[in-house]
Amino acid sequence: MNGLQFDPDRRLDVVAVGRLCIDLNANETGRPMEETMTFTKYVGGSPANIIIGAARLGMRTGFIGKLADDQMGRFIRSYLRKDGIDDSQVCVDRTGAVTGLAFTEIKSPQECSILMYRDHVADLLLNTEEISEAYIASSKALLISGTALAQSPSREAVFLALEFARKHNVTVFFDLDYRPYTWTSAAETAVYYNLAAEKSHCIIGTREEFDMMENLYNLAGADDQATAARWFSHQAELVVIKHGGSGSIGYTADGQSHRSGIFPAKVLKTFGAGDSYASAFIHSLMSGHSVSEAMRRGSASASIVISRHSCSDAMPTLEELEEFLRTNEEVTAGAQ
Ligand SMILES: Nc1ncnc2c1ncn2[C@@H]1O[C@H](COP(=O)(O)OP(=O)(O)OP(=O)(O)O)[C@@H](O)[C@H]1O
Numbered sequence: 001m002n003g004l005q006f007d008p009d010r011r012l013d014v015v016a017v018g019r020l021c022i023d024l025n026a027n028e029t030g031r032p033m034e035e036t037m038t039f040t041k042y043v044g045g046s047p048a049n050i051i052i053g054a055a056r057l058g059m060r061t062g063f064i065g066k067l068a069d070d071q072m073g074r075f076i077r078s079y080l081r082k083d084g085i086d087d088s089q090v091c092v093d094r095t096g097a098v099t100g101l102a103f104t105e106i107k108s109p110q111e112c113s114i115l116m117y118r119d120h121v122a123d124l125l126l127n128t129e130e131i132s133e134a135y136i137a138s139s140k141a142l143l144i145s146g147t148a149l150a151q152s153p154s155r156e157a158v159f160l161a162l163e164f165a166r167k168h169n170v171t172v173f174f175d176l177d178y179r180p181y182t183w184t185s186a187a188e189t190a191v192y193y194n195l196a197a198e199k200s201h202c203i204i205g206t207r208e209e210f211d212m213m214e215n216l217y218n219l220a221g222a223d224d225q226a227t228a229a230r231w232f233s234h235q236a237e238l239v240v241i242k243h244g245g246s247g248s249i250g251y252t253a254d255g256q257s258h259r260s261g262i263f264p265a266k267v268l269k270t271f272g273a274g275d276s277y278a279s280a281f282i283h284s285l286m287s288g289h290s291v292s293e294a295m296r297r298g299s300a301s302a303s304i305v306i307s308r309h310s311c312s313d314a315m316p317t318l319e320e321l322e323e324f325l326r327t328n329e330e331v332t333a334g335a336q
């Protein structure tokens with residue numbers, strides 16, 4: 001049992017709130033960005049990648065966010081529409097804000113990094129006036145992403161969305177998505193992450209992201225089980241801790257734990273693993289699969305995406321994911 005409840009009578013399956021950005025992925029791999037001359041443009045932003053992945057798997061999806069009033073903003077909106085993602089709650093900034101950019105460097109499959117331009121970005125200007133209670137109430141689930149908590153008014157918009165979710169029994173997935181570039185103080189980061197996590201039913205993050213949250217309370221370095229137990233005293237029913245190439249481990253409030261290995265991948269780049277994991281994990285859970293199966297599907301989706309150049313474009317369809325599962329064996333690396 002995963003303990004999560006989804007109201008079947010909702011128009012949408014999952015709505016994400018947060019950033020819609022642009023990835024510019026280096027075309028010349030095997031070298032530092034100082035020597036990279038060309039990039040390929042993709043839609044990016046962790047919550048955008050996750051919702052695109054969920055839509056690709058056949059879920060009824062929507063997005064609450066803010067775009068820059070420029071060509072990049074229009075490119076993103078048309079991409080969402082192409083994937084059947086409801087964009088009625090994606091508004092446009094009129095103050096001259098820009099689209100966040102993530103330049104990615106692929107020095108080797110193990111040495112990838114992201115240079116993020118996050119100043120004066122439209123996504124962090126989403127405000128409470130742009131959060132529709134009725135829209136959130138029309139969805140079974142809400143996906144929030146940590147970076148949207150980094151600045152006001154986006155921060156308050158997310159907490160209002162969480163309040164509407166609570167009021168209308170909308171299940172909350174919290175992908176921690178900690179990006180240091182967007183924060184100014186470790187303590188502030190931990191405070192807001194903890195406040196949001198207390199209102200979430202399923203929390204997904206890496207060991208390092210949970211450590212960041214626990215540093216504030218001098219709990220950092222707690223083991224995975226202690227980390228999970230901390231959130232069951234709040235709203236959480238499910239906590240998933242990701243360990244990169246060592247797999248992931250999930251804990252449910254009923255005391256069970258689930259380990260997942262990985263699927264062998266011809267790794268081109270490692271970023272995108274977390275977003276693809278989350279999209280297939282959410283799809284599987286909301287399809288009624290077990291936690292173990294959802295983690296297995298998350299791992300499989302991650303292996304597919306890290307073997308491809310992009311994140312959003314690389315998200316597999318349900319047919320691709322199931323074909324991958326039929327033809328590949330999970331390596332039970334197991335999380336620490
Ligand atoms: N080298 C790898 N080979 C196969 N699977 C991997 C590899 N790295 C990560 N994964 C899979 O992806 C999942 C998520 O990866 P990770 O723990 O790196 O999360 P993340 O840091 O959020 O990812 P991202 O790099 O996208 O931010 C892992 O639990 C695992 O299932």
Ligand SMILES: O=C(O)C[C@@H](O)[C@H](O)C(=O)CO
Nearest residue numbers: 023044045046102271272311
């Ligand atoms: O989330 C970001 O802003 C960067 C992403 O667009 C990028 O694809 C990535 O890091 C995925 O995890």
